[in-house]
Amino acid sequence: MGAYVELARAHAPLLMMSTAFAAAVLATLSPPRVSWVIACGGALLSAVFAFDLALRLLLGGGEFAFLVEAVALETDGVTIFGAALLSFASVAALVAAGAQLGDYEKRAAPFALALALMVQAAWIGALGARDLIGLFVAVETAWLAAVALLALSAERSAQNGAMRMLSAGGVGAALFLAGAALIYHATGALDLPRIAAAHIEMADAAALGAGLIVLSIALKAGVAPLHEWLGAGFSRANGLAAIVIGAVGVTGALAVLVRLAGYFAQAPAMGDGVSIALALLGGASVVIGSLQAVGATNLRRLAAYAGAAQAGGILLCVALGSPAGVAAALIQLTALVATALALFGGAAAGGVRTLDGLDGLGRRAPLAGAAIMTGAISLMGAPLTLGFLGRWRLVEAGVGAGWWWAAGAVIFASLAGVFYGGRLIERLYFRRAGEVYLGGAGAWRFATAPLLIAAIVVTMLGIAPGLLLQAADAAAAHLLGAAA
Amino acid sequence: MTADALIIRIAFGLAVALLVSGAAAAWISANAIKRIAGLAVAALGAIVALAALGAPGALIIAAAAVLFAHVAFGAALAVRLQEAYGAIEAPELDQADRQDEPAEPDL
Numbered sequence: 227m228g229a230y231v232e233l234a235r236a237h238a239p240l241l242m243m244s245t246a247f248a249a250a251v252l253a254t255l256s257p258p259r260v261s262w263v264i265a266c267g268g269a270l271l272s273a274v275f276a277f278d279l280a281l282r283l284l285l286g287g288g289e290f291a292f293l294v295e296a297v298a299l300e301t302d303g304v305t306i307f308g309a310a311l312l313s314f315a316s317v318a319a320l321v322a323a324g325a326q327l328g329d330y331e332k333r334a335a336p337f338a339l340a341l342a343l344m345v346q347a348a349w350i351g352a353l354g355a356r357d358l359i360g361l362f363v364a365v366e367t368a369w370l371a372a373v374a375l376l377a378l379s380a381e382r383s384a385q386n387g388a389m390r391m392l393s394a395g396g397v398g399a400a401l402f403l404a405g406a407a408l409i410y411h412a413t414g415a416l417d418l419p420r421i422a423a424a425h426i427e428m429a430d431a432a433a434l435g436a437g438l439i440v441l442s443i444a445l446k447a448g449v450a451p452l453h454e455w456l457g458a459g460f461s462r463a464n465g466l467a468a469i470v471i472g473a474v475g476v477t478g479a480l481a482v483l484v485r486l487a488g489y490f491a492q493a494p495a496m497g498d499g500v501s502i503a504l505a506l507l508g509g510a511s512v513v514i515g516s517l518q519a520v521g522a523t524n525l526r527r528l529a530a531y532a533g534a535a536q537a538g539g540i541l542l543c544v545a546l547g548s549p550a551g552v553a554a555a556l557i558q559l560t561a562l563v564a565t566a567l568a569l570f571g572g573a574a575a576g577g578v579r580t581l582d583g584l585d586g587l588g589r590r591a592p593l594a595g596a597a598i599m600t601g602a603i604s605l606m607g608a609p610l611t612l613g614f615l616g617r618w619r620l621v622e623a624g625v626g627a628g629w630w631w632a633a634g635a636v637i638f639a640s641l642a643g644v645f646y647g648g649r650l651i652e653r654l655y656f657r658r659a660g661e662v663y664l665g666g667a668g669a670w671r672f673a674t675a676p677l678l679i680a681a682i683v684v685t686m687l688g689i690a691p692g693l694l695l696q697a698a699d700a701a702a703a704h705l706l707g708a709a710a
Numbered sequence: 711m712t713a714d715a716l717i718i719r720i721a722f723g724l725a726v727a728l729l730v731s732g733a734a735a736a737w738i739s740a741n742a743i744k745r746i747a748g749l750a751v752a753a754l755g756a757i758v759a760l761a762a763l764g765a766p767g768a769l770i771i772a773a774a775a776v777l778f779a780h781v782a783f784g785a786a787l788a789v790r791l792q793e794a795y796g797a798i799e800a801p802e803l804d805q806a807d808r809q810d811e812p813a814e815p816d817l
C-alpha cells in the first residue's frame with residue numbers, strides 16, 4: 227500500500243489533473259446526485275495531490291522534478307501554488323453545487339458537474355504545461371468547458387452570455403497562435419524554459435509574440451479593457467456557472483499569466499516589453515474595473531468588475547518581475563479566490579441577483595450575509611483580511627522598485643472598494659428586507675455552507691498569514707529561479 | 711531579399727490582415743453568425759501565420775482542432791439562440807433579456 231502511495235505522490239502533477247478528468251467522464255455517466263458525489267470525490271482527490279505537493283515542495287523544501295508522461299509537464303512553484311488554489315476553489319464550488327443542481331434540467335446536471343471538473347483540470351494542465359502547444363490546448367479546453375457550462379444554464383439569457391464568451395475567447399485563441407508563431411520564429415523554440423534561456427536576435431518579434439500571448443490570457447482572465455464578455459457572462463450565469471467561472475476559471479487564467487510572465491521576464495529581449503504591457507494593462511484594469519464596480523446594480527456583475535480591479539493589481543505585481551512582485555501576486559490571487567467564492571457563493575445561496583435583493587439579507591440568511599460582508603471588506607482592503615495583505619505586499623514591492631504610481635493605483639482600488647463594498651454591507655445589515663428569502667429550500671441548501679465558511683476563513687487568513695506567505699515566497703523564488 | 715523571404719513576408723502580411731479583420735468582426739459584430747465567421751477568419755489568419763513562420767506541425771494541427779471546436783460550438787449556440795429568442799442579433803437578444811429580468815419588488 228505504501229509503495230502505491232509513494233508512486234502516486236511521485237506522479238502527483240499528472241494525477242491532480244487526470245483525477246479531475248476521470249471524475250468528469252464518470253460524472254457524465256451517472257444520475258445527478260451520484261454524479262455530484264463523484265464530482266466532489268474527484269475534485270477532492272485532485273486537491274489532496276495538489277496540497278500534498280505544495281506541502282512537500284513549497285513548505286517542506288523538497289526537490290522539484292520535471293515529469294514527462296504522455297504529455298510534457300513542468301512543475302514549478304507557481305504550478306503547485308496555483309493548482310492547490312484551483313483545486314480548493316473547485317472542491318468548494320462542487321460541494322456547493324449540491325444546492326444548485328435544481329437549476330438544471332435533470333439530464334443536464336451531470337454534464338454541468340463534468341464541465342466544472344473539466345475547467346479545473348484543464349487550467350491545472352495549463353499551469354503545468356511545459357510548452358506553448360500544451361498550454362494552448364489546455365487553455366482552450368478550459369475556456370470551451372466554461373462556455374459550455376454557462377450555456378447549460380436553464381435560462382435562455384445564459385446562451386446569449388455564452389456567445390459573448392465564445393467570440394471573445396476565439397479572438398484570444400487567434401492572438402495566442404499569432405504570438406506563438408512569432409516567438410517560434412524569433413527563438414526557434416516553443417518550450418517555456420528554452421524560450422526563457424534563448425539567445426534572441428529578433429527581439430522585436432519575440433517581444434510582440436510574448437505581448438500577444440499575454441494579451442490573449444489576460445482576455446480570458448477578464449482583465450479590463452479586454453473584459454467585454456465579463457458582464458454579459460456573469461450576470462446571465464446561474465449559481466454554479468458563476469462560482470466556477472469566477473473562482474476557478476478567472477483564477478486559472480491569472481495564475482497562468484503569472485507563470486508565463488515569470489518565464490518571459492527572464493529573457494532580456496522580451497522582459498521589458500512584457501513588463502510594460504502588464505503594467506499598462508494592470509493600471510487600466512484597476513481603474514476601469516473599480517469604476518464599473520461602483521456603477522454596477524447587479525451583484526454578480528459587481529463582483530466580476532471588482533475581480534477585474536483585483537486582477538489589475540495582480541498584473542501590476544507581476545510586471546515588477548521580481549520575486550517579491552510574484553509573491554505579492556500569488557497572495558492577491560488567493561484573496562481573489564476567497565472574494566469570488568464569498569460573493570458568488572453568497573449570491574447563489576441567498577438567491578440574489580440585483581443589489582436590491584441584498585436588502586436585509588444579513589438577517590434572512592446570516593451565513594450568506596456574513597460571506598458577502600467578508601468579501602466586501604476584503605475588497606476594501608481592510609486590515610486583517612487577505613485583500614489588505616495582498617495590497618500591502620504590492621505596495622512594498624512597488625515602492626521597493628520605485629513604482630510609486632503602482633502604490634497609488636492600489637490606494638485608488640481600495641477607495642473605490644470602500645464605495646462599492648460599503649454599499650453591499652449597508653444593504654445587508656442596515657436596510658429592511660425587501661423580498662422573501664429566495665435561496666434554495668430543503669436540506670440540500672446547506673451544501674453551500676462549506677463554501678461560504680471556507681471563503682470566510684480564507685479571507686481572514688490575513689490574521690495569521692505565515693504559511694501562506696512562506697508558500698508564496700517559495701513559489702515565486704522557484705519560478706524565477708527555474709526560469710533563469 | 712530572396713524569393714523565399716519575400717513569400718514569407720507576403721504570407722505573413724496576409725495572415726495579419728485575416729487575423730485583424732476576423733478579430734474585429736468577431737468582437738464588434740451584432741450578428742451571431744458573423745461573429746462565428748469572424749472567429750473562423752481570425753483563426754485561419756493565425757494558422758497561416760504559423761505556417762508562414764515555420765511553426766511545428768503539432769501546433770498547426772492543434773490550432774485547426776481548436777478552430778473546428780470553436781466554430782462547431784458557435785454554430786450550435788447560434789441555433790440555440792435562434793430557437794430560444796427567434797433572433798440572433800445582439801440588440802434583440804439583449805432587449806429580450808431585459809424584459810425577462812424580474813421587476814424589482816415594491817418596498
